[in-house]
Amino acid sequence: MNPKLRLGAAALLALALPVCQAWAAGATSATSAMVRASQAADPPSPDERRNAIATARAAVLAEPAALRASEHDAFALTSAVEGVRGLQYLTYARTHAGLPVYGGEAIVTTDATGSVIGTVTTGQRTEIAVGTRPKVSAAAAAVTARARVARPASVATPVLSVHAATAEPRLAYEAVVSGATGAGRETRLHVYVDALTGKVIDEWDEVRDGTGNGYYNGTVTIDTSPSYTMRDPGRPGVQCGGQNGTPYTKTTDTWGDGQGANLETACVDALYGAQREWDMLRTWLGRNGINGQGGGFPSRVGLNAVNAYWNGSYASFGRNSAGTQQLTSMDVVGHEFGHGIFQFTGGGAGSGNETGGLNESTGDIFGALTEAYAANPNDPPDYLVGEEVNLSGQGPIRNMYNPSALGHPNCYSASIPGTEVHAAAGPQNHWFYLAAEGTNPSGEPASTRCDGGAAITGIGVRKAGEVFMSALNTKTQPWTHAKARVATLQAAKTLYPGSCAEFNVVKSAWDGVSVRAQTGEPTCAQTGNDFSVTLDPASGTVTPGQSATATVRTAVTGGSAQSITLRAGTLPAGVTASFTPETITAGQTATLTLATSASSPQGDHAVTVTADGVDVDRQAAYNLRIGQTSQNDYSFTVSPASASVRAGEAATATIATQVTSGQAQSVTLSAGEAATATIATQVTSGQAQSVTLSAGDVPLGVTVAFDPQTITSGQSSTVTLSTAAGVSPGTYAVRLNGDGAGVDRSATFSLTVAGGQGTTWAPYTAYAAGDVVTYEGVSYRCLQGHTSLPGWEPPGVPALWARS
Structure with a gap:
């Protein structure tokens, strides 16, 4: 046809x-x-x-x-x-x-x-009624376009076209200028020059800045060509090499040395991230490759810049400012190829800061989805962007649950179309977190609504991803927050008919970031009794013969609670599913256990859990990854995962360990400055091993002790965090690390210290130049406006504070 x-x-x-x-x-x-x-x-x-x-x-x-x-x-x-x-x-x-x-x-x-x-x-707003005869020559349009790039290298022949992304269509030339910006960044700028007046009416850049034995992901399996080339044989276009575009090749299939500055190691992380993103798109979102039609794109490492970017046909990764790490953490890789997904959905990449902000947010969302799908313990899922690469020595570059913590807007306003694109990612990032996790999720950071509305219970990261991807597939230019709101509401209504639960969460999340209702947007009317079902976690990895567990959570979303019978859909060979209990009432929870056999097929398997209610049925999906591991392993948890004390008091928690693969190994626990999640250990194969516990690099005035100091994986220890009277008030993310004989694991304990005598300074607070605070009885005057973070106490940052 x-x-x-x-x-x-x-x-x-x-x-x-x-x-x-x-x-x-x-x-x-x-x-x-x-x-x-x-x-x-x-x-x-x-x-x-x-x-x-x-x-x-x-x-x-x-x-x-x-x-x-x-x-x-x-x-x-x-x-x-x-x-x-x-x-x-x-x-x-x-x-x-x-x-x-x-x-x-x-x-x-x-x-x-x-x-x-x-x-x-x-996206076109009115019928085209323009002449097709230009008054400006193509050569003149090329000169105008060339002037838009600081260091132009070439200008493609301008193409006469109609520009219809604005309110009134106009006859225009599209000219593509390749070169570099004044800061030396690569650019491929699409410039639209009015064919009647010669003035620039719009422009957009294909290049989008982002911020084996991998450095970030540990020892992992990556798919390479049989000839020992870093080219994926099953995902067309996916490969990794240096800045010349040629994939790395060697005489063995063992790659990288695990060091942060090594480029081969960087390619291990880049390939691993790209392959997990591809699998997430296929398994969770039904998309075939980055471009949606079975195609992916290369990664290039070794860029001599504190930057990573997508240029329309490949992703290029540089280094952090210290030169100690390549920028190939999973969320950064997912972010850059997320720009590719945005480009290869309806409407293309688009122009303007609002569309650009939505594009940057799209990268962040796909980075978070990739982390959630991979569930790699070396880089646990979170909603921080670039926290592992430590781009400029100040931790993450964006925060999805609280963008304002890094100076970005949490809420949409009329100023967003004029906001720098990375900052303009804030509102949609915040929306995605509220939709996926809600305002006060278990095991995740709390997030506040801009409108002061009611609490939100999230629909889960996978469902939020389904809604977002489905909306993105209907994207038209210009892409705005208002259109994204309507498209996601339509997607939720289409994907989950018969229930308003998901629809209402998506709507509340947009309300929560101040994107108001639009004329003619979809509505949803709830009828009868209904409930929602989610799995926590939504994925897990086991070796053949071991078991994975998840909590089945239900909530009443309409009418009255009803009886629910739980069952699993088609299972891989040798896998059995059981629920404890099998019958619950909406609002209650159950435990799903997926037991594998030694002959169970390795790979990713989607398991559908059906909650068969009296009035309605609901479903949730679990991704079971069955894979062989050659080393001893264990899980690592801390309970409780947080505590609040006053300066001079102590907090205690229990650390549990259990072997998860191989044999038991010695594990040393230590405290560090970065935040992760709940800590637990468990043997999943092999034998138990000795675990040594220790602490270090904790906040000033805090000491950490373990009882006992040495355990065997499968046992537990009590950790005590003691605070001195002079500890600065605030919340501290203390990383507790398990240093095993062959595998290291970690988790985070959130320690909140209430205000003490003589201190009014507090972290996560906006201060303006001239503000005066006290810290341990000493008065300080703010020198420049900023939002405080843990570790930025006045005595230690003279660039921000001076004694008054």
Whole structure:
């Protein structure tokens, strides 16, 4: 079937579909068949793909008014990608009188059978009514575009086009300038020059700054070519090498030395992160590769800059300011290729600071999703960005649960379109955390709403990712927070029909970051009794013959509590599932145990848990990774994971250890300055081993002691944190590390010290120049505005404070 469509009088007599009210500022929609029940679905078959193309074609033909199309417009299918639960997204590029139209694409969404489900969208706001004869020459447009880059190297021949991403379409030249910025950063700038006036009307840059034996991820398995080349044989386009673009090659398949500055080690981390992101997209979000059509992109390490970036065709990774670490932690890798996902969804990369901020946030979200999916104990999942790379010696570069901790806005406001793009990532990052985790999640940091509204219980990181990816697949230019709100609400309603639970959380999260309701946005009316179900954790890794456990959590979301029977779907060979108890009442919890056998197939396996209620059924998914390990291992937990004391008091907690693989090993516990999660140890294979406990690098005035000092994995110890009277008030993340004979593990204890005598200074507080505080009885005057962090006490930072 010819995917190119032209709208003329005859075509308008084709299949007619009812037109819906516009559902977002600058976007329109049309509906037909309702989406089938939300459940896990196989990828569409060839017949279903062909049916999707046919019905999408008919929908585009039938909706000229909704698409703001004129008789001179034509549409050509440019991509067809799969999404979660079998949804399909088809993107049509628009031309006007033969000229390409930027911002005029149409996106059609179908269910797995290929039936259109109500989202035929475009970002174009009005019908194109422009002449096609320019008054400015292409050569003049090239000169104008070249002047926009500090160090231009080349300018591609300008292409006459129609720019329709603004309120009124305009005849324009698109010129692509390659070169470098004044700061030396690579750039591929797309400049749109008005073809009548010669003035620049818009521009966007393909290059997006981000901030074996890996340094960050430990000893891991990476997929390389049989010829011992760092090229993934099963994920097209995924490879890693130096700045010349050639993948590293050697005579063995053992890579890296585990050192932070080693480039081969950096490639281990980069490949591992890219491969886990690919797997997360496939397993959790139903997406085939970074570009949605089975393609990935290379990584290049060794960039001689304190930077990492995506340039439209590969990701380049530099170093931290100290030169001690390459910037290839999992969240940074996930972030950079997250820019690729943003680019290869509807509307492309886009222009403007608001779209740019949403693009940066998209990278952060995919970094967090990749960490959550991988569940690597060396880099545990969190919602901090770049905390492992220590870019400039001050820890993370962005904080998703509290962006303002790093000087970025938590809330949307009219100033966001003028805010630098990395800071402008704050509101959507905050929204994603509220949607995934809520305001006061168990085991995660608390997060506050901007509007002072009611507490939010999150839907889980995987579901939040499903909603976000589905919305991103319908992205049109210009992409705004208002349009993202509407698209995610539509996605939640489409993905989870019959329940308003997920919809209401997504809506509350947008309200919570001050993105207000939009005219014509979707609504959801709850009827009858209902409940939600989540798994905590949502993934786990075991060796064949061992077991994984998760807590099944339920909550009443409508009406009254109902009886629920729990069951598991199709399981891998040799795996059994049991629930304790098997029947609960909505609002209660149960424990899921997945027991594997020695013959269970290795790899990632999606296990569907069904909660069979009296009135409704709900589902949650668990990713079971079965893999062989060759070393002794153990888990590591601390209980409780936090305490609040006054200066001069002590806090105690129990550290539990258990062998998780191999034999028991000696584990040494120590305290450090970085935060992780709950600590526990358990043998999962092999034998128990000796574990030695110690502490170090704790906050000034705090001492840590263990009783007993040495244990065997599977045993426990009590840790006591004592504070002196002069300890500065604040919350301290104390890392407790298990130093085993072959494996190290760690967890975080959150110690809050209440205010003592003579100290008014506190961490996580905004101070303006001229503010006066006291610290241990001494008065200090603020020299420059900042938000305080632990370790920035006035005596130790003379650049910020002076005695008054």
